[in-house]
Amino acid sequence: MTLRLFGAGGAFSRNLGTTCSMITLRSGKRWLIDCGRQAPDQLHDAGYTWHDIEGQLITHVHGDHVFGLEDFAFLRFFESHNGVQSTRQGGPCPKLVAHSAVLAELWETMAPSLRYLRDEQGNQLTGTLSTYFDVLEAKTYEPPRKNWWRHSEKFACEGMEVVARESEHVPGKPSCSLEIGLYDDPKDNRIAWWSGDCTVDRDFLVANEPRTSVFFHDCTFVDYPGQVHGFFDLLSALPERVRRKVVLMHHEDDIEENRERVEAAGFRVAMPGHIYNLESGQREA
Ligand SMILES: [Zn+2]
Numbered sequence: 001m002t003l004r005l006f007g008a009g010g011a012f013s014r015n016l017g018t019t020c021s022m023i024t025l026r027s028g029k030r031w032l033i034d035c036g037r038q039a040p041d042q043l044h045d046a047g048y049t050w051h052d053i054e055g056q057l058i059t060h061v062h063g064d065h066v067f068g069l070e071d072f073a074f075l076r077f078f079e080s081h082n083g084v085q086s087t088r089q090g091g092p093c094p095k096l097v098a099h100s101a102v103l104a105e106l107w108e109t110m111a112p113s114l115r116y117l118r119d120e121q122g123n124q125l126t127g128t129l130s131t132y133f134d135v136l137e138a139k140t141y142e143p144p145r146k147n148w149w150r151h152s153e154k155f156a157c158e159g160m161e162v163v164a165r166e167s168e169h170v171p172g173k174p175s176c177s178l179e180i181g182l183y184d185d186p187k188d189n190r191i192a193w194w195s196g197d198c199t200v201d202r203d204f205l206v207a208n209e210p211r212t213s214v215f216f217h218d219c220t221f222v223d224y225p226g227q228v229h230g231f232f233d234l235l236s237a238l239p240e241r242v243r244r245k246v247v248l249m250h251h252e253d254d255i256e257e258n259r260e261r262v263e264a265a266g267f268r269v270a271m272p273g274h275i276y277n278l279e280s281g282q283r284e285a
C-alpha cells in the first residue's frame with residue numbers, strides 16, 4: 001500500500017503544489033486524499049486521469065483541498081475513457097468519503113457548479129453530490145465531544161478502513177484528520193495517519209505512535225494567535241519516537257530555508273512526487 005504526493009505545498013505555496021495525494025491499495029485500486037485546486041493538472045502531469053481513480057477522501061473544505069473536485073465530477077459524469085464509461089451512461093461513480101459535517105460544507109461550495117445538468121435528451125436535471133459520486137455512509141461513529149458534529153466516523157472503503165476524526169483547524173470549522181487502516185484484519189489496528197490541516201495534538205500523536213507507521217503532518221514555521229496548522233516548535237517538542245515517524249507536508253515556500261533544522265530534529269520532508277510505503281512508513285521513491 002503506497003501513498004504518492006502530487007502536491008506538497010500549503011494554501012499559499014507557489015512552488016510546491018496544493019494538496020492531493022494518491023493511495024494505491026494492494027488490489028491496485030487508487031484513492032485520492034483531498035483534491036486541491038491544482039489536482040486536475042497534477043494528475044495529468046503524473047500520467048493519470050480521473051477514470052483511474054476509484055475513490056476520493058476529503059479532509060475539509062478549503063480551496064487548496066477541494067477546488068479540483070468539480071473537474072473530477074464533471075469529467076467522470078460526461079466522458080468515457082479507457083474502458084470506463086461515463087457516469088451519465090451508466091458507468092461507475094467514483095466513491096466519495098468525508099465526515100458528514102464536511103460533506104454538508106462540500107455541497108455548499110460545489111452546488112452552484114454541480115446542481116445544473118441536462119440529460120442526454122436535453123432535459124434539465126437537478127444534480128446532487130450523489131449524481132456524481134457514490135457517497136459512502138459511515139458504518140460507525142463516535143458522538144460529538146467538542147463541536148456539534150460527530151467526533152469521528154469510520155468508513156469501509158473496500159480494502160481500506162478510514163476513520164475521519166474531528167481535528168482542530170480553523171475554530172468551529174468541520175475538519176478531520178484521517179486514520180488509514182493498513183490491514184483488513186479487524187484485530188489489527190495499525191494505521192497511517194494524515195493530518196489534513198490541524199494544530200499539533202500532542203496527546204493524540206504520542207498515544208497513537210505505537211500503532212502508526214507514519215504521520216503526515218502539515219507544518220508552519222510562523223506562529224500567530226489562532227494558529228491553524230502544525231507549528232514547528234510544537235512538533236519539535238514531540239518525543240523522538242514520534243518525530244522519527246513524522247513526514248512534514250503542506251509546506252510554505254520557506255521549507256528549504258528550514259530543511260536543515262527540520263531534518264536535524266528527525267523529521268522527513270515530503271516533496272511532490274515522493275512515494276511512501278504505508279506499511280513500513282518508509283519512502284520508496
Ligand atoms: Zn490546507
Ligand SMILES: [Zn+2]
Binds near residue numbers: 060062169
Ligand atoms: Zn485548511
